[in-house]
Amino acid sequence: MTVYRFAGFELDEERAELRGPDGTPLRLRPKTFEMLRVFAAHPGRVLSKPRLMEAVWPNVHVGEDSLFQCVREIRAALGDEQRQMIKLVSGRGYLFMAEVAGETSPVAPVPGPAPAKPWVPRSRIAGLVLVGGLLAVAALALATLPNLMAPPPATIAVLPIVDATGGEGNALATGVTDQLVDGLARIDNLRVIAPQSETTVGAQFEVRGELLRSASAWTLKLRAISTATGVVESVATATVDDAIDPELQEVRLAAGAGDRLARWLNEVLESNPAAVAPPPGVRVAIEQASASINQTSRERFAVAQKMLQSALATAPDNIDLQVALAALQTRGIQMVWYDEAEAAAAETNGADMLRRAVALRPRSIAVLEAQCRFLAATNEFVESLVACARATSFDPWNGSALYQTGLAQVFLGRFEDALQSFREAERYDTPAVSRWTWLLGIGWANLLIGRDADAVLWLERSIAITPASGRTHLMLAAAYQRLGRTAEAEAAFATGMQVRPGSTVANVEPPARNVSPAFLDASARIMSVLAELGLPER
Numbered sequence: 001m002t003v004y005r006f007a008g009f010e011l012d013e014e015r016a017e018l019r020g021p022d023g024t025p026l027r028l029r030p031k032t033f034e035m036l037r038v039f040a041a042h043p044g045r046v047l048s049k050p051r052l053m054e055a056v057w058p059n060v061h062v063g064e065d066s067l068f069q070c071v072r073e074i075r076a077a078l079g080d081e082q083r084q085m086i087k088l089v090s091g092r093g094y095l096f097m098a099e100v101a102g103e104t105s106p107v108a109p110v111p112g113p114a115p116a117k118p119w120v121p122r123s124r125i126a127g128l129v130l131v132g133g134l135l136a137v138a139a140l141a142l143a144t145l146p147n148l149m150a151p152p153p154a155t156i157a158v159l160p161i162v163d164a165t166g167g168e169g170n171a172l173a174t175g176v177t178d179q180l181v182d183g184l185a186r187i188d189n190l191r192v193i194a195p196q197s198e199t200t201v202g203a204q205f206e207v208r209g210e211l212l213r214s215a216s217a218w219t220l221k222l223r224a225i226s227t228a229t230g231v232v233e234s235v236a237t238a239t240v241d242d243a244i245d246p247e248l249q250e251v252r253l254a255a256g257a258g259d260r261l262a263r264w265l266n267e268v269l270e271s272n273p274a275a276v277a278p279p280p281g282v283r284v285a286i287e288q289a290s291a292s293i294n295q296t297s298r299e300r301f302a303v304a305q306k307m308l309q310s311a312l313a314t315a316p317d318n319i320d321l322q323v324a325l326a327a328l329q330t331r332g333i334q335m336v337w338y339d340e341a342e343a344a345a346a347e348t349n350g351a352d353m354l355r356r357a358v359a360l361r362p363r364s365i366a367v368l369e370a371q372c373r374f375l376a377a378t379n380e381f382v383e384s385l386v387a388c389a390r391a392t393s394f395d396p397w398n399g400s401a402l403y404q405t406g407l408a409q410v411f412l413g414r415f416e417d418a419l420q421s422f423r424e425a426e427r428y429d430t431p432a433v434s435r436w437t438w439l440l441g442i443g444w445a446n447l448l449i450g451r452d453a454d455a456v457l458w459l460e461r462s463i464a465i466t467p468a469s470g471r472t473h474l475m476l477a478a479a480y481q482r483l484g485r486t487a488e489a490e491a492a493f494a495t496g497m498q499v500r501p502g503s504t505v506a507n508v509e510p511p512a513r514n515v516s517p518a519f520l521d522a523s524a525r526i527m528s529v530l531a532e533l534g535l536p537e538r
Contacts (some may be wrong), residue, residue: 004040006098007085009078011040018077027246031056031066031178032073039074039086039096048093060185062194094505154269157193157203157227159186159219162375165213172249173211176220178209179254186396189269189363203227206454207261211253220253222261233268238262255397256426262395266365299339306330308334320358320366322353327370334365347378365394372404379514381408399430399438406441410448411510413518417447436466441473447479448522455479470500478529493533505531506538 004011008021016033016370019028028036033058053067070158071086071094081199087095152507163173174329177194185192193203209222224234238256240249308325315321329346332338338346345441354374357367370390375384385408406421422441428434444460459476463469480489497503505527512520529536 002041004037004100005328006040006043006100006247007078009036010200013037025057026077027238028073028077029070029175029178030182032070032077035067035070036074036077039094040100043096043100046089046092046095052094056187057181057194060181060192060194062181066194084226112132144325153189153191154205155191155193156224156265157186157201157206159206161209161211169211169213172218172246172253175247175250176209176211176253179250180209180222180258183254183258183396184262186393187265188393191264198246205233205265205271209257213242218249220257222257224261224264231470234261234264234265238434251427252429255430256432259397259399259428259430262397264396265364266363269363270364301328301332301337305332318359323357323367323370326350326353326357326374330370330374333377350374351378363394365391367397368394369398370403372401376404376407377497379511381514384408397428397430399425399428399434402428403434403438403441406438406445410441410445411515411519413516414450415445415518415522419449420536430438436462439465440472440475443479444475447475447526448519450522451481452479456483468499470496470503471508472496474503474530474535475526477533478526481533482531489533493530497535504536504538508535520525 002013004013010019011017011033012019016030017438018028018033018036018241020026021325026493035052038052038055049064049067053062055065056070057066063123065391075081075086080086085096085098087097089095105468108518158177160171161177161180163169179195181192184190204227205223206225206227208225210221212221219237219239222236223232225231226233236257238253238260240252240256242249244252305325305328308321308328312321312325313316326349327352333343333346333350351374354367354371358371361367368387372384372388372391375381375387376425385405388405388408389403392398392405395401402425403422406425407419409415409421419442422445425438426435426442439458439462441453443462446452446455454474456479459472459479463472463476466472473492477493477496479488480492500508509523509527527535
């Protein structure tokens with residue numbers, strides 16, 4: 001990554017940080033930072049307003065007020081009140097006059113209008129890059145996913161979030177607006193307008209929001225409004241503790257409400273008005289069974305499975321029922337609640353149902369999310385990465401898909417990539433009830449890499465939320481033991497065996513099918529430590 005140095009300032013790309021002459025970090029909004037980065041990469045060159053807007057807001061239609069605001073914030077941060085560093089060239093654009101030095105990459109071309117092709121965000125590219133390169137994954141995606149003509153994208157206008165606190169939350173409201181616009185702009189079947197006024201011409205929906213304050217928390221409330229009728233079609237809210245880092249507050253408020261908004265939009269845009277209404281009770285069966293997927297016992301799982309199978313007998317072509325059953329059976333496979341014959345049947349049945357569902361609803365978040373998880377649970381890790389990337393292309397804040405992406409990357413031996421995916425899920429924190437899973441993922445990836453002290457911190461945080469996971473206690477025991485903290489290792493091991501009685505090396509170690517040699521080697525080292533602590537072979 002490049003560090004640009006000019007006029008005593010340092011612009012650090014890797015840390016996304018601007019440092020003043022005394023080394024103190026100066027806080028900039030993400031879009032303001034990105035515009036300054038573009039200026040620093042092209043010193044002495046006039047950059048037109050359209051090109052700057054395309055570089056900073058790709059795939060988003062913003063007004064010039066957004067551009068002017070970023071320029072004002074850059075000038076304030078650099079102390080450029082006399083406008084000697086950033087000059088307006090009348091009729092042409094802006095000129096960055098500072099002399100830039102330092103370790104810089106080759107000068108990139110002046111940003112211009114993007115070619116007419118689908119835009120793939122960096123997080124999706126990271127999720128798709130496999131051994132063998134992007135071409136192999138692209139070929140796999142084309143072979144796996146239906147080649148359907150996508151309908152024209154819907155258009156949504158996102159108005160600036162209103163600070164309802166009387167000024168205290170003005171900067172936070174502006175940052176949340178930026179985060180929300182950026183996320184929505186990454187959705188494949190959506191076109192985003194970000195006006196700085198009340199003008200929403202051409203949009204099917206408009207999003208308005210207020211930022212509220214309580215004694216110890218911030219709350220974002222969004223309303224999605226039909227521009228044709230003026231009716232509020234959906235409401236999405238998110239709340240964060242005011243004790244966390246301000247930048248994380250921005251991200252989690254936008255992600256929490258944005259995730260709900262993205263899912264609602266997906267249901268609206270992917271619904272089939274001509275579809276036959278399902279028989280009474282189908283929705284109830286789906287809701288009750290879905291509630292049993294993440295937090296369930298073996299007995300409740302069996303009841304939920306019978307409920308869905310009974311509903312499917314009355315509506316065999318109902319895609320929602322098929323997806324719900326496949327998702328539930330995924331849980332059964334993960335928890336080893338099937339015998340060998342049942343597991344094989346569930347895997348075949350789930351694969352068939354999800355294949356049909358994807359063919360009929362190739363852009364449905366619910367379908368792609370279920371397929372992403374199912375493929376990971378059945379050790380089809382390469383295919384899982386493709387499905388997970390598709391799911392995040394319609395909901396970039398999808399914590400479940402990001403977590404499954406991280407799992408697939410772990411088994412493929414791509415531990416650093418997995419850490420990035422788990423950390424992104426932790427950063428968005430959606431839904432918060434699943435938080436322990438990505439904390440566990442970060443701890444596990446660190447343990448596989450050999451960063452045992454870091455692994456302990458994350459595993460302890462996961463256990464603090466959900467103490468009933470035996471595997472987590474066993475991982476923690478291995479990390480303690482490798483750090484020489486023997487008494488703590490023995491205590492964690494004893495707890496793990498109590499929570500997960502009957503654990504052995506054979507049933508704790510993940511299956512070896514389709515996993516990489518790097519994972520097998522790292523996992524074997526962990527298993528040997530657990531064997532030292534007393535974990536029986538079988």
